[in-house]
Structure formats: structure tokens, C-alpha cells
Amino acid sequence: MTKEGEISKKNKKGKNTTTTIKLYEIEKNTYLADTPGFATFSIEEIESKDLEKYFIEFQKYIPECEFIGCTHLKEENCGIKKAIKQGNISEERYQRFCKIYQELKQKEERKW
Ligand SMILES: [Zn+2]
Structure with a gap:
């Protein structure tokens, strides 16, 4: 199951940049996201x-x-x-x- 989401990040100049990310549900309430640069993070460790x-x-x-x-x-x-x-x-x-x-x-x- 995938979900599309958006995250906002401040870049070095303090501007907000928005990146579209894909969230992969690997377990209930646990998602892994593909984000450019920092490729994945887990909501739960x-x-x-x-x-x-x-x-x-x-x-x-x-x-x-x-x-x-x-x-x-x-x-x-x-x-x-x-x-x-x-x-x-x-x-x-x-x-x-x-x-x-x-x-x-x-x-x-x-x-x-
Ligand atoms: Zn093995």
C-alpha cells in the first residue's frame, strides 16, 4: 500500500521547499518514506x-x-x-x- 504525501523542508536560505514523498505502509501505523536526499525514515524506530x-x-x-x-x-x-x-x-x-x-x-x- 502506498500513500502520497508532502513534506516541507526549509532549505539553506530559509525558503520552504516542498517535496513529494511516497509512503510505504509496512505495518499498521508504520510508514517508510522515500524522500530525495534522505531516502528513507521510519516513523517508528x-x-x-x-x-x-x-x-x-x-x-x-x-x-x-x-x-x-x-x-x-x-x-x-x-x-x-x-x-x-x-x-x-x-x-x-x-x-x-x-x-x-x-x-x-x-x-x-x-x-x-
Ligand atoms: Zn538470508
Whole structure:
């Protein structure tokens, strides 16, 4: 489910600029937004290790990952990657997962 929304940001000169954003509902009351520059933010804080839980169709294939705590990014023998090859998970959704994961990870690294 997607929602279109607008956010206003002040630019460096103090002018308001409006950016159209797309909100992706990943759970009830939880949206992820695509915004230029700062690509995603979560309305509720999500930890990178919990991100996979928000991708409902991934759940079935996670037990097929060779490693517990598989991030589904670089691992070999990853159930998610296999499911993509078999066409059970859309490549687009996976790309989104990777993008959000990396952003969450960066945010966590800045925090600690
Ligand atoms: Zn995996």
C-alpha cells in the first residue's frame, strides 16, 4: 500500500521547499518514506535486524537461510535470494529491503 504525501523542508536560505514523498505502509501505523536526499525514515524506530519482520513475504524463506542472523545481503545460501531467483519474492521488494537495511545500519553506527 502506498500513500502520497508532502513534506516541507526549509532549505539553506530559509525558503520552504516542498517535496513529494511516497509512503510505504509496512505495518499498521508504520510508514517508510522515500524522500530525495534522505531516502528513507521510519516513523517508528526500527532496528536493522528487525527489518526483515516488516517484509511479510520474506518470513517463509528466512528459515532456509544457512546462517542465523543472515542479513540477506552478502551471504551465500540465503533463503531470500533463492526465493528471488525462483520468482517468489519480487526483486523490487528485495532492493527496497537492501536500501532500507543499509540506511538503518548507518544510522545505528552513527548512534553508537
Ligand atoms: Zn538470508
